Amino acid sequence: MDEQPRLMHSHGVGMAGHPGLAQHMDGTGGTDGEGRKQDIGDILQQIMTITDQSLDEAQARKHALNCHRMKPALFSVLCEIKEKTVLSIRGAQEEEPPDPQLMRLDNMLLAEGVSGPEKGGGSAAAAAAAAAAGGVGADNSAEHSDYRAKLSQIRQIYHTELEKYEQACNEFTTHVMNLLREQSRTRPISPKEIERMVGIIHRKFSSIQMQLKQSTCEAVMILRSRFLDARRKRRNFNKQATEILNEYFYSHLSNPYPSEEAKEELAKKCSITVAQVSNWFGNKRIRYKKNIGKFQEEANMYAARTAVSATSVSAHGSQANSPSTPNSAGSAGSFNMSNSGDLFMSVQSLNGDSYQGAQVGANVQSQVDTLRHVISQTGGYSDSLAVNQMYSPQGINANGGWQDAPTPSSVTSPTEGPGSVHSDTSN
DNA sequence: GAATATGATTGTAC
DNA sequence: GTACAATCATATTC
Numbered sequence A: 001m002d003e004q005p006r007l008m009h010s011h012g013v014g015m016a017g018h019p020g021l022a023q024h025m026d027g028t029g030g031t032d033g034e035g036r037k038q039d040i041g042d043i044l045q046q047i048m049t050i051t052d053q054s055l056d057e058a059q060a061r062k063h064a065l066n067c068h069r070m071k072p073a074l075f076s077v078l079c080e081i082k083e084k085t086v087l088s089i090r091g092a093q094e095e096e097p098p099d100p101q102l103m104r105l106d107n108m109l110l111a112e113g114v115s116g117p118e119k120g121g122g123s124a125a126a127a128a129a130a131a132a133a134g135g136v137g138a139d140n141s142a143e144h145s146d147y148r149a150k151l152s153q154i155r156q157i158y159h160t161e162l163e164k165y166e167q168a169c170n171e172f173t174t175h176v177m178n179l180l181r182e183q184s185r186t187r188p189i190s191p192k193e194i195e196r197m198v199g200i201i202h203r204k205f206s207s208i209q210m211q212l213k214q215s216t217c218e219a220v221m222i223l224r225s226r227f228l229d230a231r232r233k234r235r236n237f238n239k240q241a242t243e244i245l246n247e248y249f250y251s252h253l254s255n256p257y258p259s260e261e262a263k264e265e266l267a268k269k270c271s272i273t274v275a276q277v278s279n280w281f282g283n284k285r286i287r288y289k290k291n292i293g294k295f296q297e298e299a300n301m302y303a304a305r306t307a308v309s310a311t312s313v314s315a316h317g318s319q320a321n322s323p324s325t326p327n328s329a330g331s332a333g334s335f336n337m338s339n340s341g342d343l344f345m346s347v348q349s350l351n352g353d354s355y356q357g358a359q360v361g362a363n364v365q366s367q368v369d370t371l372r373h374v375i376s377q378t379g380g381y382s383d384s385l386a387v388n389q390m391y392s393p394q395g396i397n398a399n400g401g402w403q404d405a406p407t408p409s410s411v412t413s414p415t416e417g418p419g420s421v422h423s424d425t426s427n
Numbered sequence B: 001g002a003a004t005a006t007g008a009t010t011g012t013a014c
Numbered sequence C: 001g002t003a004c005a006a007t008c009a010t011a012t013t014c
Helices: A004-011 A021-025 A033-052 A055-066 A071-093 A100-111 A121-133 A138-183 A191-228 A239-251 A260-270 A274-290 A292-315 A361-378 A382-387
Strands: none
Touching (some): A033 A071, A100 A191, A239 A274, A274 A292
């Protein structure tokens, strides 16, 4: 009770000096104590039922209560209760540490260029992700701009919503503050309480903001995954790239494991990444092995092509110039996969007995070797090849693998010893 | 729109 | 770390 004057004074309601309700109730206030108790009972009843009344009625009742002679006493009691309540909640009022979740969201939004100053973050993110996906740079620009546009859209929505929230928060805060100030005329409300209330409102709005940030982050993640998920944006390699890869594959059919160098060269030539070259060869090896028959025609075509190419190169005193296999000693020549077109060497002419590899030199011998390998795999010419000792079966073994092939093919050294192992497993 | 082709990813073995 | 095998997801073909 000793705090009563300070409390009331702080409310600016000018109630200091009025006796407390307890004094009214404990009978020391006079002989008409019973009557006063009755009064207080009435007042409390009126207060309790005020919400059940219409607005006009409530307003009138409020006014009546305000003018009631017992009001000061009631007010002081309320002050007392309030003081106790404020004391009890004081501990909970301490500064909260920043929410780590909110910090994470803020950081992400900042990193993605959604919040903070616009810094072309979208393009940076798109570029980075495109690089990670190993895509070809040229055809990414359109997607980049699309990505940027969508990110910018997200950014715009985010800022609009954020602004709305802030505006709503301010409006609501002002409204509540006005309300509290008005109420402070009839009930004890300290500035601290108002402050606390403002804090609560801000926290509430902040949690709404967090939801907005979370949704925005999710939208950005979806956008990223849509644009940057390599699977989603799978593009077939262009025809030329496929041809180059196929040429290499079929010209090294007995050991289709390009070395790192060869992969790099192929990647460069095809405008794809080394990883894509590796993928391509991985897929090709498996699919070829699974269904050799299906690839027969293709194999024949490429083997013949390469043989023709090698013939033409050989005729000019050069070595075959496809990317080297790891074991192709002396095949470090420049990578030139040019097809020399129509000088097609028929498969029939290569059918074992009628063809003499020595006629065209070692390079062509390799191609012949490959072609025979193709033929042997398909089962079409195996007998004649078996009789003719020029070809010893290599490449795919009984288990269907190349690994155990005793002699990995090489453009320049097709007759390597059995100890050779392709580079892909040399690590 | 179904079938097929194809580039990428994932899990496993070495 | 690489290759293989299975699988996914998309592109292309019919």
